[in-house]
Structure formats: structure tokens, C-alpha cells
Amino acid sequence: MNEHFDPRVTPWQIEESEFYELESFDGQMRFLLQYAVLAPSGHNTQPWSFRIVKDGVEVFADYERRLPVIDPTDRELLMSVGAAIMNFRIAAAHFGFDTSVMYDPRPEEQTAVALISAVETCSPDGSLTPLFGAISKRRTNRALFDAEPIEPQALSHLCEVIDRFPETLRLILPQDKNRVAGMVEESARVRMARPAFRAEIADWIRADDGQHSDGISSEALGVPHVLAAGATWFLRQFDFGEWQAPRDRRLAESASALILVTGDDERVPLIRAGEAMERLLLTITDVGLQYSFLNHPAAVKGMRERIGDLAGASQPAQLLIRIGFAPPVEQPMPRRDLASVIARTE
Ligand SMILES: Cc1cc2nc3c(=O)[nH]c(=O)nc-3n(C[C@H](O)[C@H](O)[C@H](O)COP(=O)(O)O)c2cc1C
Missing domain, CATH: 3.40.109.10 (NADH Oxidase)
Structure with missing residues (x-):
């Protein structure tokens, strides 16, 4: 390097x-x-x-x-x-x-x-x-949003990309937002109760010291740099669900819009769902809005089907994205050196 x-x-x-x-x-x-x-x-x-x-x-x-x-x-x-x-x-x-x-x-x-x-x-x-x-x-922005309605012009750009992938990007209706927020809280509690789940999150949290080229910096998760090591220790030892789940609920409630990404559980449909997702994320960025993920409901059996039904999805739920207004994240997440991800041609 x-x-x-x-x-x-x-x-x-x-x-x-x-x-x-x-x-x-x-x-x-x-x-x-x-x-x-x-x-x-x-x-x-x-x-x-x-x-x-x-x-x-x-x-x-x-x-x-x-x-x-x-x-x-x-x-x-x-x-x-x-x-x-x-x-x-x-x-x-x-x-x-x-x-x-x-x-x-x-x-x-x-x-x-x-x-x-x-x-x-x-x-x-x-x-x-x-x-x-x-x-x-x-940037993925994990701050609270302010739940203001999205302006018509930005909304029409978002609707354009949603309409382009009607099977994959499902807009959740505003009247269902609080129900979905409840699902987020319930499923976050289920997942955070698992020590192995918390340990894997902790494995990918990094101190923001310029030494790491992957993982999420503790500051992006709201934990100051100096407390990073202590926070990951706590995460491994204790069920954070009691604290995290209501917080995730508030994050969902603070959204101006929620979108469910869906796709069959096979290699190609999932790759294509990721392509549609990125078009959506870049459109959100382009119109000056922020987003982050609240995927727990799409990962918990039973809840996954419920949220899919609520969004009128014909394919399994994969990701839940919330969209809204907040000050932008300045500092980008690190990336690995390009040379390390390009295989040499024989
Ligand atoms: C498929 C997928 C799932 C993700 N799931 C979550 C998630 O559950 N929670 C979260 O906070 N971020 C989630 N992210 C965002 C990543 O953490 C983020 O993309 C990564 O840390 C790089 O940061 P950046 O998006 O700001 O470049 C997800 C991203 C992708 C592509």
C-alpha cells in the first residue's frame, strides 16, 4: 500500500x-x-x-x-x-x-x-x-431525520426510479409507517438478543484512525472514537436490544418515506436487486435527501412475510430503506486499495 x-x-x-x-x-x-x-x-x-x-x-x-x-x-x-x-x-x-x-x-x-x-x-x-x-x-446517514414531506420535484425523481423497478422497489404508504416502525423495533429486539449476532456486528466496528480500509467506524454508529473498544466489549457482553430497538423505531418514525427492496432469494435476482437499490440510493443523494437501512424486519422469519405483504410485494423482502432530511455526513467510509480487489490477468 x-x-x-x-x-x-x-x-x-x-x-x-x-x-x-x-x-x-x-x-x-x-x-x-x-x-x-x-x-x-x-x-x-x-x-x-x-x-x-x-x-x-x-x-x-x-x-x-x-x-x-x-x-x-x-x-x-x-x-x-x-x-x-x-x-x-x-x-x-x-x-x-x-x-x-x-x-x-x-x-x-x-x-x-x-x-x-x-x-x-x-x-x-x-x-x-x-x-x-x-x-x-x-453516504449512509444513520442520524434522525425530520419526517418532513418530500418536495414534489424530488418525489417525482424518486417515483421515476421506483416505477422503473416496480417488482423490486416497493414504496411503503405513509399510513403504514408507524406499523413498520413497530416491526423494526420488534425484529431489532429479536436479533440483538443473539450473542452471535452482536459479536459479528462488533467484529466489523473499527476505530476511526485511518488504519482500517473496511468495516464501520464507531463514530458513524454514534460512538466516539475513544469509546470504540469499550462499546464493542459491551456489545459482545450485553443484550443491546433494550436500547437499540426503540432507537431503531424512532429512526423509522423520523423517515419521510420508507422503501422495501424485494427480490427472489437466488444469486442473479439478488445481484439485480442490488443494482436497483444503488440506482435508488444515488437518486436519493442526487435530489439532496439522506437515507439509511433498517433491515431487521426483512431478516426475521414471520416478520419478513408480514412486511412483504404490507408493501404488496410479490417477492421476498430483502432490505428496508428509510429516506429523509438530515445534515449530510461529511466523512466517507474507508475503502480498500483498488489494487487489492483487481485480480491479475494471466
Ligand atoms: C446490502 C446492504 C445492507 C446494509 N445493511 C445495513 C444495516 O443493516 N444497517 C446499517 O446501518 N447500514 C447498512 N448498510 C450500509 C453499510 O453499512 C454502508 O454501505 C457501509 O458502511 C459503507 O458506508 P457508505 O454507504 O457510507 O459508503 C447496508 C448496505 C448494503 C449495501
Whole structure:
């Protein structure tokens, strides 16, 4: 790792003009991958790797970065990979490429989950290019929102992306918000009561000291840097549900809108759900709103079906996203050095 590499800063500072000095296709693909790795991922595990090939990029899910307790069937892992694919495609469109994705449904862990082919074009996908600027501005924001109604113009942009993926993005009606907030509280209590669940969260909490290139900084979770070690110790020892569950309920209640992400529990539908999710998150960012995740109801048996029914979903619930107003998060989460996620071509 280069000695000036700060994982919290360097990956987010991409000099756009450098793209136009690149002469090889390989160099261009590598450049675009800088945007792919800015995608969100469960607990900032960044469970992806890439190989640049003749006509594009092969995308791999990195199962060594899985969360076996929080995400036992790799649903969030695959959606995170989908988010990285979407970022790549948006960046590719911005720099003048048409992309198409071929997915591999086979469950083998060593094979690429997708091949993104990229071809230069004079008319890149106009539904992707407007989201480019949001890639490096997007942050998960875990603050309380102020529950104000969303302005009509922003709402129409959100509805556009929801209408594009009617099977995957389900708007929860305002009159159901408090019921969903209750589900969030109940399911958070169930999950937080499990010591293994809390231990896995603790495993991915990091001190915000510039030494870590993955995981979530304690400050993003509302715990000051100096208390990080103590907080993870407490999390492992005690059932935090009593404190966390009502807090999660308030976070849901403070939302201006709630959206359920749904998709079949298979590799390809999950990757595609992740792509739709990222389009949504970038649109939220683009219109100046904030978001975070409250996924507990989608992960607890019984509750998962209830929230799906409430949202009129025809596919299983995967993620719950709340949207609203709050001051933006300034400091981005760290990312791994790009070189460590690009496989060498033989
Ligand atoms: C599939 C998926 C699931 C996530 N689940 C949660 C969650 O349950 N709680 C949470 O606070 N953040 C969740 N996140 C947000 C990640 O923690 C976040 O993306 C990561 O820490 C990187 O930070 P950034 O989004 O600000 O770049 C999730 C992200 C993805 C893509």
C-alpha cells in the first residue's frame, strides 16, 4: 500500500480528467473500477473483486468477506456486489461506454457472478449518466431525520426510479409507517438478543484512525472514537436490544418515506436487486435527501412475510430503506486499495 493512502480519503478523490489521458482499454476499465468500489456494502465488507478481460470486467463475489450470522444466505453480500456493478455501469456511461451484463446463476463460489461488457458509444444510456455525480457524494446517514414531506420535484425523481423497478422497489404508504416502525423495533429486539449476532456486528466496528480500509467506524454508529473498544466489549457482553430497538423505531418514525427492496432469494435476482437499490440510493443523494437501512424486519422469519405483504410485494423482502432530511455526513467510509480487489490477468 502506498504510504500516502488514507482509506477514508484517497479512494473518494478521483481526478476525472485523468481518464482522457488513458490509452489502453485495460487502463480505462481500471479507472472505472475506482467508482465501482465506492458502492455501499453490508458492514462495509466490500465483498467483491474484479478481473479485467478483453471486452470488459468480470465481477466476483468475495465469499471470504461474508457475514455468516447477520447474512447467512449471502443475500446482502450479493446485493452489495450488484451495487458495485451499478456504479461501474454509471461511470462507464459517463465516460462514453455502453455496458451490458451477463449473469452466471451457477452457485460455484470461484466463478465470476457477472461479466460486464463495455463498448465505446456516442450515445451512452441517458438514464445512467445523470447519477454519476452522486457516486462520490453518497453516504449512509444513520442520524434522525425530520419526517418532513418530500418536495414534489424530488418525489417525482424518486417515483421515476421506483416505477422503473416496480417488482423490486416497493414504496411503503405513509399510513403504514408507524406499523413498520413497530416491526423494526420488534425484529431489532429479536436479533440483538443473539450473542452471535452482536459479536459479528462488533467484529466489523473499527476505530476511526485511518488504519482500517473496511468495516464501520464507531463514530458513524454514534460512538466516539475513544469509546470504540469499550462499546464493542459491551456489545459482545450485553443484550443491546433494550436500547437499540426503540432507537431503531424512532429512526423509522423520523423517515419521510420508507422503501422495501424485494427480490427472489437466488444469486442473479439478488445481484439485480442490488443494482436497483444503488440506482435508488444515488437518486436519493442526487435530489439532496439522506437515507439509511433498517433491515431487521426483512431478516426475521414471520416478520419478513408480514412486511412483504404490507408493501404488496410479490417477492421476498430483502432490505428496508428509510429516506429523509438530515445534515449530510461529511466523512466517507474507508475503502480498500483498488489494487487489492483487481485480480491479475494471466
Ligand atoms: C446490502 C446492504 C445492507 C446494509 N445493511 C445495513 C444495516 O443493516 N444497517 C446499517 O446501518 N447500514 C447498512 N448498510 C450500509 C453499510 O453499512 C454502508 O454501505 C457501509 O458502511 C459503507 O458506508 P457508505 O454507504 O457510507 O459508503 C447496508 C448496505 C448494503 C449495501
